Amino acid sequence: KCEAASSSSDDDDGIIMNNKNNNKNNSSNAIVAGAFAGAVARIFVAPLDVIKIRLQIQKENYSLTNAKYKGAVSAMATIAREEGIRKGLWAGTLPALCLWIPYTGIQFGMLNLLLTSSSSSSSSNNNNNNNNNFLFGAVAGATATIATYPFDIIRTQLASQGIPKTYNGVFDAFYGLLRRRKLYAGLGITLIEIVPATSVQFGVYGYLDKKMNSDKNSKNHFAKGFIAGSCARVAIHPLDVMKKRLQVVGLKRAA
16 A cells, blocks of 8 residues: 555555555454354363363372372373263363453454554564563563453363362352452463563564464464464473462362
């Protein structure tokens, strides 16, 4: 549009308005796309998430004979047998969706807004752009975490309680945590976790995106996303274990 426009001031004003409208549309598209991606991903990985939480919070080392879950396969079989596939392996899916749909929407919307503002106010520089990916990813992740954290702790408690159940559903867990003033338990360690996680994830993705330079190939989006997400999760997994332990403090669970 800029190359085709004339040099008149009216045309320049029209270009500015069009760019602003495009930025708004890009932000809206990023929010919708991020929310949809988060919902689809959460439904597919819900059983793995339940298994991960159970292994993270059991007090015994799962390699010992006295542990309830001896590993991922053992945990999946035991949960499915004792609690059922839908109610056991997909426990906490509703609050997880309530968490991840707005979380990913806010995260990608905030990231897109920051990157758009940065690119419009500064000259393009690869090093600066890489640094911005790390910084803006951290800001976007922290903002989304604070906004959606109660759903995170509700999801964790519902997925970890086992049988007999302490809470019968989302609203029961919400009121129980509200009475105990635990809706934001573990927020500090979560922010410590999410800042490096999102900065590594978006930083690595931005780096790979520039190196591979293959936006037209959808398969490469999956590859870049997988590599970036894996790097982030490996980097902050110890903090994730600490967060889960803090989120279930005070929850009455069967041995």
